[in-house]
Amino acid sequence: MLELSNVSTSYGPVAMLRGVSMTIGKGELVCLLGPNGAGKSTTFKALTGLLPLDGGAVRMMGRDIARLGTEKLAALGVGFVPEGRRLFPTLTVRENLKLGYDASGCAIPFETRLELIHDMFPRIRERMNQQANTMSGGEQAMVALARALIGDPEMLVMDEPSLGLSPKLIDEYFETVVRIHAEGKTVLLIEQNAETALSISDRGYLLVRGRIAVSGTRAEMLRDDTIRHMYL
Numbered sequence: 001m002l003e004l005s006n007v008s009t010s011y012g013p014v015a016m017l018r019g020v021s022m023t024i025g026k027g028e029l030v031c032l033l034g035p036n037g038a039g040k041s042t043t044f045k046a047l048t049g050l051l052p053l054d055g056g057a058v059r060m061m062g063r064d065i066a067r068l069g070t071e072k073l074a075a076l077g078v079g080f081v082p083e084g085r086r087l088f089p090t091l092t093v094r095e096n097l098k099l100g101y102d103a104s105g106c107a108i109p110f111e112t113r114l115e116l117i118h119d120m121f122p123r124i125r126e127r128m129n130q131q132a133n134t135m136s137g138g139e140q141a142m143v144a145l146a147r148a149l150i151g152d153p154e155m156l157v158m159d160e161p162s163l164g165l166s167p168k169l170i171d172e173y174f175e176t177v178v179r180i181h182a183e184g185k186t187v188l189l190i191e192q193n194a195e196t197a198l199s200i201s202d203r204g205y206l207l208v209r210g211r212i213a214v215s216g217t218r219a220e221m222l223r224d225d226t227i228r229h230m231y232l
């Protein structure tokens with residue numbers, strides 16, 4: 001469904017991603033792991049068109065998407081959960097969700113999608129008219145996830161969604177991701193929290209200093225010496 005093929009990027013004269021190749025098949029949950037500064041968010045920027053590529057390609061269903069940007073990608077069926085949530089802070093929860101819905105071009109009516117979102121996130125139902133920046137960190141994380149889902153995307157791309165959440169909330173959050181995946185969504189989960197991310201993923205990639213150092217199924221990743229040494 002999504003393929004990065006030999007992607008290279010740089011910040012000015014400094015090379016960052018160096019020949020990164022990854023595939024995410026339809027219906028898979030794939031994680032991209034890596035320590036601080038490895039280039040995880042840079043990968044997110046490269047595939048969302050926020051950073052020009054020096055080389056390589058990003059394709060979705062075979063179509064070159066490297067320069068499309070998040071809005072056009074949303075219309076193609078990709079929901080994004082950016083690092084730090086990036087909610088519209090002074091807008092209400094409903095307004096945040098509506099913006100996500102409008103960007104998606106979803107054909108199902110907003111109120112119908114909202115019902116499903118409320119079933120999935122009951123606390124959001126109670127807080128539809130609350131200003132986003134007055135929500136707790138955990139609630140904001142759920143709103144960002146709901147905003148990515150409300151347009152019924154085929155695929156979710158999430159950049160460090162567990163950042164700043166307490167261990168209990170991280171568990172709850174990942175349980176929700178598992179449910180979303182079980183309902184048929186393809187998921188690319190970019191995470192520093194390797195143990196939890198791997199525990200729910202079909203496959204994974206480890207990025208180190210801008211290169212893919214390890215890739216494999218969950219079992220292969222869990223057995224890998226580099227990963228064991230770094231995380232487990």
Ligand SMILES: Nc1ncnc2c1ncn2[C@@H]1O[C@H](COP(=O)(O)OP(=O)(O)OP(=O)(O)O)[C@@H](O)[C@H]1O
Pocket residue numbers: 011016034035036037038039040041042043192
């Ligand atoms: N706009 C920028 N200009 C220059 N260098 C940048 C820029 N953005 C990121 N970098 C550098 O690129 C490297 C990779 O950053 P990136 O944000 O992709 O890392 P990351 O793997 O997401 O790390 P973290 O888990 O800490 O968020 C870092 O050394 C960072 O300082």
